[in-house]
Amino acid sequence: MTATQAPPRTAAPAEHGSFAATLRAEWTKFRTVRGWVIGLTVAALVTVLVGLLSGAGSMSSCNGHPCHFLHPVGPGGEAVTDTFYFVHRPLASHGSITARVTSLTGELPTATGSGRVRAGQGPQSGMHPGLEPWSKGGLIIKANTTQGSAYAAVLVTGDHGARMQYDYTQDIAGPPGRPAPASPRWLRLTRAGDTITGYASADGTHWTQVGIATLPGLPATVQAGMFATSPPYSVTTAQGLLGMSGTGGPTLASAALDHVSLHGTVPGAWTGTQLGAGRSDASPAMPGRYHQAGGTFTVTGSGDIAPDAPGGGGPGQTLDHTLVGALAGLIAVVVVAAMFITAEYRHGLIRTTCAASPRRGQVLAAKAIVIAAVSFAAGLAAAAVAIPLGSHVLRANGNYLYPVSLLTEVRLVAGTAAMLAVAAVLALALGAMLRRSAIAVTLVIAAIILPYLVAVTNVLPPGAGNWLMRLVPAAGFAIQQTIPNYPQVSNACAVAQGCYPLAPWAGFAVLCAWAAAALCGALLLLRRRDA
Amino acid sequence: MSAALHAEWTKLRTYPGTAWLLLAVVAVTVAVSAAAAASARCPAAGCGQDPSKISFTGVDLGQAAVAIVAVLAVSAEYSTGMIRTTLAAMPGRIKLLAAKAAVVSVLILAAGALAAAGSLLTGWLILPGHGFTRAHGFAPLTLADGPVLRATAGSVLYLALIGLLSLGAAAAVRDSAVAIGLVLGVLYLLPIVAAVVSNATVRRHLLQAAPMTAGLDIQATTGLRSLPLSPWQGLAVLAAWAAGALLAGGLLLRLRDA
Numbered sequence: 001m002t003a004t005q006a007p008p009r010t011a012a013p014a015e016h017g018s019f020a021a022t023l024r025a026e027w028t029k030f031r032t033v034r035g036w037v038i039g040l041t042v043a044a045l046v047t048v049l050v051g052l053l054s055g056a057g058s059m060s061s062c063n064g065h066p067c068h069f070l071h072p073v074g075p076g077g078e079a080v081t082d083t084f085y086f087v088h089r090p091l092a093s094h095g096s097i098t099a100r101v102t103s104l105t106g107e108l109p110t111a112t113g114s115g116r117v118r119a120g121q122g123p124q125s126g127m128h129p130g131l132e133p134w135s136k137g138g139l140i141i142k143a144n145t146t147q148g149s150a151y152a153a154v155l156v157t158g159d160h161g162a163r164m165q166y167d168y169t170q171d172i173a174g175p176p177g178r179p180a181p182a183s184p185r186w187l188r189l190t191r192a193g194d195t196i197t198g199y200a201s202a203d204g205t206h207w208t209q210v211g212i213a214t215l216p217g218l219p220a221t222v223q224a225g226m227f228a229t230s231p232p233y234s235v236t237t238a239q240g241l242l243g244m245s246g247t248g249g250p251t252l253a254s255a256a257l258d259h260v261s262l263h264g265t266v267p268g269a270w271t272g273t274q275l276g277a278g279r280s281d282a283s284p285a286m287p288g289r290y291h292q293a294g295g296t297f298t299v300t301g302s303g304d305i306a307p308d309a310p311g312g313g314g315p316g317q318t319l320d321h322t323l324v325g326a327l328a329g330l331i332a333v334v335v336v337a338a339m340f341i342t343a344e345y346r347h348g349l350i351r352t353t354c355a356a357s358p359r360r361g362q363v364l365a366a367k368a369i370v371i372a373a374v375s376f377a378a379g380l381a382a383a384a385v386a387i388p389l390g391s392h393v394l395r396a397n398g399n400y401l402y403p404v405s406l407l408t409e410v411r412l413v414a415g416t417a418a419m420l421a422v423a424a425v426l427a428l429a430l431g432a433m434l435r436r437s438a439i440a441v442t443l444v445i446a447a448i449i450l451p452y453l454v455a456v457t458n459v460l461p462p463g464a465g466n467w468l469m470r471l472v473p474a475a476g477f478a479i480q481q482t483i484p485n486y487p488q489v490s491n492a493c494a495v496a497q498g499c500y501p502l503a504p505w506a507g508f509a510v511l512c513a514w515a516a517a518a519l520c521g522a523l524l525l526l527r528r529r530d531a
Numbered sequence: 532m533s534a535a536l537h538a539e540w541t542k543l544r545t546y547p548g549t550a551w552l553l554l555a556v557v558a559v560t561v562a563v564s565a566a567a568a569a570s571a572r573c574p575a576a577g578c579g580q581d582p583s584k585i586s587f588t589g590v591d592l593g594q595a596a597v598a599i600v601a602v603l604a605v606s607a608e609y610s611t612g613m614i615r616t617t618l619a620a621m622p623g624r625i626k627l628l629a630a631k632a633a634v635v636s637v638l639i640l641a642a643g644a645l646a647a648a649g650s651l652l653t654g655w656l657i658l659p660g661h662g663f664t665r666a667h668g669f670a671p672l673t674l675a676d677g678p679v680l681r682a683t684a685g686s687v688l689y690l691a692l693i694g695l696l697s698l699g700a701a702a703a704v705r706d707s708a709v710a711i712g713l714v715l716g717v718l719y720l721l722p723i724v725a726a727v728v729s730n731a732t733v734r735r736h737l738l739q740a741a742p743m744t745a746g747l748d749i750q751a752t753t754g755l756r757s758l759p760l761s762p763w764q765g766l767a768v769l770a771a772w773a774a775g776a777l778l779a780g781g782l783l784l785r786l787r788d789a
Binding site: 039050053054057058059060200317321324327328331332334335338339342346358399420436437439440441445446449450452453454457459460463464496521 | 548566567570571572588592595596598599601603606610694706707708709710711712715716719722724725726727728729730733734746747
């Protein structure tokens with residue numbers, strides 16, 4: 001007795017089962033629905049238009065006239081604040097300067113009874129003793145006395161101990177503590193060509209190296225000496241949609257230095273120079289002074305030697321302000337992405353789709369790739385247009401835009417496009433899970449746009465708002481940050497000023513993780529459920 | 532009209548998502564309000580915060596669920612083709628929209644009242660422990676206080692007006708995803724644009740015109756003078772938006788084939 005067995009059914013022709021065919025099918029579906037193509041076009045258009053409109057509404061003026069502020073640029077091309085009092089002598093290409101700092105004291109503005117003064121206004125009537133955390137004084141070697149020139153400094157601060165700082169953005173921590181007559185702090189800078197080394201000591205005999213700075217292209221003769229400066233004080237008392245109101249104003253720091261010794265000087269006497277602190281300075285500062293009695297120098301200054309970062313009360317805008325329209329584009333992209341899957345359920349097409357390519361994971365992957373690709377393309381085109389047009393409008397309206405490197409600009413364009421793509425995938429996955437486009441769209445908007453709104457309008461206290469921006473998909477906006485968060489600048493830079501609690505790629509990774517989790521959930525449900 | 536109301540009530544009542552969504556309105560509003568109250572701190576007198584606004588923070592998110600309820604009340608009929616049966620049975624299209632608006636409003640007013648009461652309760656329970664005390668110049672959050680009563684009732688009305696705005700938008704664009712995107716875009720994007728715009732005058736006008744920021748002025752109990760609009764003026768702006776959306780929706784409903 002022979003049992004005849006039917007030959008095993010041949011698998012479907014390779015072309016039907018292959019991923020490429022599924023991908024092609026999904027691309028055809030997308031391309032042939034006019035509403036979706038229009039939706040993506042609308043996404044690109046609103047991204048540009050909303051950006052332009054917000055730029056058009058950002059007229060900046062100083063008492064009715066266009067603002068004329070000086071914006072020094074540092075050696076790295078970044079905007080810097082370079083305002084301090086400098087007591088200096090010329091120094092040759094090899095040499096050193098040593099001094100003992102016996103005290104760092106200062107004055108802060110006194111908030112009077114009705115003294116709700118906006119940060120950015122002139123000196124206060126009353127001052128009381130006190131230091132800002134980043135008030136600083138010490139030794140500095142600087143290429144010349146122009147604002148923005150290369151420098152290296154070893155210094156003591158109000159609350160952050162001794163530091164070595166150079167070229168505005170670099171900051172290295174040294175031994176802690178604020179100097180006092182009983183516990184002075186010795187500082188030394190040595191120069192060998194382009195290399196400057198900073199040392200600190202408690203007694204003037206046992207030195208520890210704080211850091212080494214390389215300042216390429218330093219001229220043969222530089223200026224070496226003592227300095228003091230103190231950043232503006234500001235306390236934000238209320239933040240809301242109508243903007244910040246706070247108390248604040250310029251502050252002063254005085255450093256007392258003795259045992260000053262120089263090696264390798266070219267002939268010359270000590271000269272006191274005030275850098276910045278004029279009317280055209282963007283951030284408030286008072287003129288400084290110096291006083292020499294015996295071997296003791298007392299240097300008093302106001303301002304800062306640091307990167308000019310947003311949120312410090314300065315008038316600058318960050319480049320990502322031109323991309324506020326991407327939020328509108330994101331909504332359009334999310335709507336199309338959710339419909340890309342829910343429309344199949346609505347019209348029953350999903351049954352045909354699943355019959356044609358039974359591997360549901362492949363269908364989901366193909367859909368995700370198609371929607372991500374078209375969203376990325378729309379976002380890329382929109383951002384590439386919105387940034388130059390938007391910055392033109394902002395500049396024409398009298399705004400100062402912080403300069404950024406080309407690499408940052410590329411990251412801004414590509415990152416915005418990538419953010420739209422990942423948000424589209426998130427919406428697609430939620431749509432596959434819920435099968436209801438309205439709920440999927442609402443969830444994505446509530447997860448991306450609402451936290452951003454809450455952060456921008458300071459609905460929550462800063463701590464809670466920052467945690468929200470770390471955890472929810474809105475963290476992805478960090479990819480749009482153009483000016484880094486500098487720890488050596490204590491400013492009130494929040495989401496509204498273009499600063500995010502996470503680093504750009506870390507924030508983007510949070511968004512990607514949410515999208516990946518949603519895709520996994522969608523895959524699980526697609527496999528388990530009947531279509 | 533009573534037949535129309537009855538029909539709409541039956542449809543909305545038997546739609547599988549309605550009860551869950553209304554529950555979501557209450558739960559989300561109260562939960563977010565509680566979280567906002569828990570994270571708020573008032574260390575000293577004159578901390579410049581508004582306990583009423585904090586207590587009703589959840590409305591920011593709860594309105595999204597309200598928008599879904601209202602949008603689906605219209606769009607669901609289009610996605611299933613039910614609209615053709617509805618219109619055959621009830622040819623007066625404006626009457627249909629009015630019946631829908633009435634039923635949706637009643638449901639949202641009921642859910643909104645629960646949500647607002649729950650939010651107020653969490654604020655009343657949590658905020659005094661976080662420095663919002665009489666010593667710091669804050670009266671207890673109770674309905675006996677005139678401004679708090681106005682904020683509470685206003686939050687309920689705000690949600691109902693958001694529902695009407697969404698209903699009108701859905702009648703105009705028909706598709707649920709597009710309608711919800713449009714509504715949430717108008718609600719959430721305008722305040723963001725206002726925050727980014729650097730010119731104070733433009734910003735103030737945007738805040739006066741945007742339905743969300745203007746409407747939410749009704750929740751303020753402190754610093755009323757610095758508001759871009761007075762509380763009731765703000766709610767009137769939102770009502771104008773809702774009326775505009777209903778008008779547009781009704782007009783398109785009349786003019787178009789279903």
